[in-house]
Amino acid sequence: MAVLGENRYGKAESRVVRIVRDTPRHEIVDLNVSSSLRGDFDAAHVSGDQAAVLPTDTQKNTAFAYAKLHGVSSPEDYALALASRLLEAAPAAAAAEVRVEQYAWDRLGQHAFARRGGDVRTCEVTVSRSGASVVSGLKDLVVLKSTGSEFKGFLVDEFTTLAETDDRILATSLVARWRHDTTDVDWNASFDDVREVLLSTFATTYSRALQETLYLMGSAVVDTMPGIAEISFSAPNKHHFLVDFSGFEVDGLTNDGEVFIAADRPYGLIECTVLRDAPA
């Protein structure tokens, strides 16, 4: 006989735009907010009784209202407030989860802005009856090294045709998520610091594989940011293949690491976590 297992429900992708207009110099905060509730919602599933269910429409309303009532000093701070509120409003819930993406804008004037593009700041907050956890992150951070990257000495079997290389393009569209030890954090400063450590480590280290580069980036974060317990990466290896000029009948035409085709699919996908070793 069938029984209900794990379940959660919520409202995904509310596009909350908050304008702070206390002075003529406006500020803009641009968010994509998703929330969900876990807990004892068996009746909603099994007998169709919605008495314990705070509607997803209400979750959405609360997300918009809290952009004003609580404000958005950082996505993490806002998400913690919103998750706490949703948990309070839904007695059947054991935990509320809020995920936020934040899109950056550059200032053009007192009340005019251009969306920056590039990487997106993320956070995932869980508030349960016993406490809160915060995972900060970013996604769509596309970085590339035009040299200083090799891949060789790998395992070879009968299907292996890849040539070893000691000079290739290494590129990825990084997703990184880092878990904090505490919620007593200057979230914006912390985010800026982690992003800077990731970029500077990528830029300044030699790469013997994307795996090594991610490990170096993660280690640099964990080693230099005391409040960060672990960091996880999901990193597509965005292949750039050297274009073969050998078939062209043009005297002197060579391709010494200068012209590449950026491929779409397939792509390598490297995922790893780096964490702080517990003291003995």
Place this chain on the structure above:
Amino acid sequence: MAVLGENRYGKAESRVVRIVRDTPRHEIVDLNVSSSLRGDFDAAHVSGDQAAVLPTDTQKNTAFAYAKLHGVSSPEDYALALASRLLEAAPAAAAAEVRVEQYAWDRLGQHAFARRGGDVRTCEVTVSRSGASVVSGLKDLVVLKSTGSEFKGFLVDEFTTLAETDDRILATSLVARWRHDTTDVDWNASFDDVREVLLSTFATTYSRALQETLYLMGSAVVDTMPGIAEISFSAPNKHHFLVDFSGFEVDGLTNDGEVFIAADRPYGLIECTVLRDAPA
């Protein structure tokens, strides 16, 4: 000090198209194949030593070769063979995972086809040193009920503005994944059966919430398909809002559940698992 945690690597989204042309009446199998390996790949990360790493390029090559060497009688059968091969080829690996999406084509002639569109068949296979597990599934199955759906009796707080309704459109783009008890399965027949149970249950039951509908669909699968241990759903509530005609100055113009706007974002998101209750 930083240490390496969970990690895996592989090749994602190899677009494998297999034509069976043993007779003039060709067959086409159209797949999107992703594989990854887990295990002891610490050296690749920590010291940059790739000796244990079967390249993602080789994984891709194997995916294409196995479409011929093993063939693709079903995505599950193919994925099991490919995962077993990858595990065998990479001694450092503890497990190989293969995920497959299959796109359906309709026949136009002996060797001509039109892509069907609609839902995509999926599977996720894991082969470890101790055995194999198979999760079959589908995604992008967009279904809609134009009546026979209510939502009322829900929890109300100070941010709740949603009106109760006993007649609304219910629509979702279903993702379903079901875990098999065994690998001794007629995969194609099983897939067809589950899909049919999902659709017929959706079509024939009254809905007091998307949660209830998913539970009914999952229960029907678990109750009627003996080899399926559990089924999980991720189901966006694709809101269709009744358009308000009350502001139009047109005599007699009403909207009695006839004209809706299909909204993009935000959307409800309902996730749940239904599993077979173990006998006492």
Place this chain on the structure above:
Amino acid sequence: MAVLGENRYGKAESRVVRIVRDTPRHEIVDLNVSSSLRGDFDAAHVSGDQAAVLPTDTQKNTAFAYAKLHGVSSPEDYALALASRLLEAAPAAAAAEVRVEQYAWDRLGQHAFARRGGDVRTCEVTVSRSGASVVSGLKDLVVLKSTGSEFKGFLVDEFTTLAETDDRILATSLVARWRHDTTDVDWNASFDDVREVLLSTFATTYSRALQETLYLMGSAVVDTMPGIAEISFSAPNKHHFLVDFSGFEVDGLTNDGEVFIAADRPYGLIECTVLRDAPA
């Protein structure tokens, strides 16, 4: 000094869902509607005076209202009615354009449906003070021939490395648009007929290039459908490359047109129009 040139404005992508529920057996019509107005809207641009501007919000409202007031027997009929209305409502307009995409659904029950996927029916209607024109069409019609396609005898220069082939996969995601001579048409029957002619011609003809195949398809439409003055195609050549197995050290492994990689980018893009030759 700057002056205003060509201009138009409207509302794009109203997602109009019309349920016909006159009997227990409901019907669903699922549309994506865009409208625009052209004409004398200089003041709106040059002096900011909006007195002649029927708001895009009103255009949207009208699109929804007309799904009830006029109904949607076909996208063309609906678009003609909507465009006529918008032109009438905006005296400054010289012409109203309405574009419609229609998504097909399959019936699951009296009031349950599954979205079909695959190709999308389109139409583009222009109503001016002097008359109406209708272009019907489809897009996302993905078709493939697994043999019966060659490409050879082409021009060769010093950058040409492509090998001739007399057996390749030919695949495209077809966009077709055909212009009617008149508006006195059974739109649904006409659409079905054109689609059938396109598919059967694709399936039954040998291809010496995608150009030839498109010409054959277009000629078949123009030659068999008296009311259609011309048809235009935009057809990406969705390359399927034979996977090279020669580097694999597997005895007897060959690839005789059996395993292909479906590529994303770049792709060939063939565009052409076929029209009825005017009688001498």
Place this chain on the structure above:
Amino acid sequence: MAVLGENRYGKAESRVVRIVRDTPRHEIVDLNVSSSLRGDFDAAHVSGDQAAVLPTDTQKNTAFAYAKLHGVSSPEDYALALASRLLEAAPAAAAAEVRVEQYAWDRLGQHAFARRGGDVRTCEVTVSRSGASVVSGLKDLVVLKSTGSEFKGFLVDEFTTLAETDDRILATSLVARWRHDTTDVDWNASFDDVREVLLSTFATTYSRALQETLYLMGSAVVDTMPGIAEISFSAPNKHHFLVDFSGFEVDGLTNDGEVFIAADRPYGLIECTVLRDAPA
């Protein structure tokens, strides 16, 4: 009887990445290149004879080779060279068209870069037997004014429900294309100048409609950039709706232009051209 009308063919979306590595401080140029040929290609369509057809594969090869042979000082300069070459290589062609998108990267180090995101630079070059024309442009430039925008005094009919407003968010994702009088242009400086004029005009002018704002932006370009004959815009009105807080039972909660929902569809779409008035 059917005859062939307008036609062209080419290769779309070659992702050309050019690394300039003459010094340890590398440069990166990241392009998406599409080319097509028009001319007398009737035989390819009508009789399947490809003798006049320079393959799209060759067009792609040439695009990559020219990134080295000619280099990419600007997308316009590269496109002119590539189009001239393709025209020369295909005697049957009357014109070659090359379209380029360029993605910007920020420097992280001597040979490390982060993709900037945001707007994309574009150009469209046509080289015919009689001359060349160049249209430069940009797309995906998302800009927003948080105040200084009204919309009122518009035409009202029986379907109009929009309220007038003298304070709203105005946002668009701008596509702009400007035609040059000549090819004797410092393309990079010109692009930077136009982009700056567009942004500063957007930021510093009051808006009585998106139409007026586009006209102001276009006029500023045409009036200050002597070599630019005309500029065209396609600008979705990315609606940001003020969230209605009136239903929330929270004392003192108001929404004075502070919290908005960013909507996806439908959207207004404003298109216009501004051109230089010919002297009398």
